[in-house]
Amino acid sequence: LVYSQSNDTLFVESEGVKLHTVLTTHAGSEVEKLAIIIAGSGPTDINGNQKIANNNSLLFLSNELVKNKIATVRFDKRGIAKSFHPGFNESNLVFEDYAKDIVAIIKYYSAKGYKKIYLIGHSEGSLLGLIAAQETNINGFVSLCGAGNPIDITLKKQLKPKMPPAMYSEAESIIDSLKNGHLVKNVSSQMNILFRPSVQPYMISWFRHDPAEYVKKLKSPLLIIQAEKDIQVDMEEATILRNASPKSQFYVVKDMNHVLKTVSGDIQENVASYTNPDIPVSHELVTAIVNFIDV
Numbered sequence: 001l002v003y004s005q006s007n008d009t010l011f012v013e014s015e016g017v018k019l020h021t022v023l024t025t026h027a028g029s030e031v032e033k034l035a036i037i038i039a040g041s042g043p044t045d046i047n048g049n050q051k052i053a054n055n056n057s058l059l060f061l062s063n064e065l066v067k068n069k070i071a072t073v074r075f076d077k078r079g080i081a082k083s084f085h086p087g088f089n090e091s092n093l094v095f096e097d098y099a100k101d102i103v104a105i106i107k108y109y110s111a112k113g114y115k116k117i118y119l120i121g122h123s124e125g126s127l128l129g130l131i132a133a134q135e136t137n138i139n140g141f142v143s144l145c146g147a148g149n150p151i152d153i154t155l156k157k158q159l160k161p162k163m164p165p166a167m168y169s170e171a172e173s174i175i176d177s178l179k180n181g182h183l184v185k186n187v188s189s190q191m192n193i194l195f196r197p198s199v200q201p202y203m204i205s206w207f208r209h210d211p212a213e214y215v216k217k218l219k220s221p222l223l224i225i226q227a228e229k230d231i232q233v234d235m236e237e238a239t240i241l242r243n244a245s246p247k248s249q250f251y252v253v254k255d256m257n258h259v260l261k262t263v264s265g266d267i268q269e270n271v272a273s274y275t276n277p278d279i280p281v282s283h284e285l286v287t288a289i290v291n292f293i294d295v
Contacts, residue, residue: 010108034072122146127209149237
C-alpha cells in the first residue's frame, strides 16, 4: 500500500528554549489522534539515534503509526541536535526541564486542535512522560521499555554484571551519594563518562523520581510494553509498573529488544541492531500500540 505522509517542522517554545519538533500526518485522513513520542536517555535525537548508535527506531515507529492514521510528533530534546541553543550548559540541566518541555509540546499541539493526545515514552522517556502527564490532560499513555524502579536502582542492576568488583564498588558509592543529593568531586577517569561533574546535577534530580508512584496517580489509560529481549530494562521493571497500576494493559513483545527491533539470535545480534538504521521496528509492537490508541 502506497500512502503519502506530510512532515511539518514546528518550533515549540519552552521557557525560552525553542524545541525542534516534527509533526507527521497521513495525507489522506482527517486526523484527530496524535501520539507524541518521547526519546530515551542520553543525547538521543528525534529519530531515536545517538552519534554512536544510529538505529532509526523512533523514525520507524512514527512511520508505522502514521500508516495507521495516527499522527505523530517527534522532537529533539533541549540541547540536542536541532534543539541545541547557544548558552546550553549540561551542568545547568535538571530532569524536570525535560518534563516541562513535554508539557509545553502537549499544550502547543492541543492548541493546534488535536483533541486526542497520547504519549509514548521510550525508556527514560517513559518516566519523563509520566511526570508530564500529571500536569496535562492526555487520552492515553504508552510506557515502552520503561523502568519501574527509581533509576538509581535500575542503574546499579545494569552496571553490576558489566564491571569488575572494585569498579562497581566505586559506581555504587557515587550513585548512593547522588541519591542523597550530594555531588561527587573525585571521580576516577574510568567513571568520568558516566558520572562526569557536569551531568551530576541532572542525575541527582533524576534519582528523585519514582515511576511507580506516578503510574499510581495516572488518570489516563495505560499500556505497559516490555520487550522480551531487552538487555537494559528487565521484566522485573515492567512488573513493578504493572503492580502499581492493576487496571493497566500489559504486553510483552516477543523477540523485541530495547531499540524496538526483532532479534531472534544471540546477544551479538541484539547489540548489533543498536547501530543498524535499516531494521524496522517490531510489527507486533506497532499492532499493540495501534490497538490501544484506536479503542
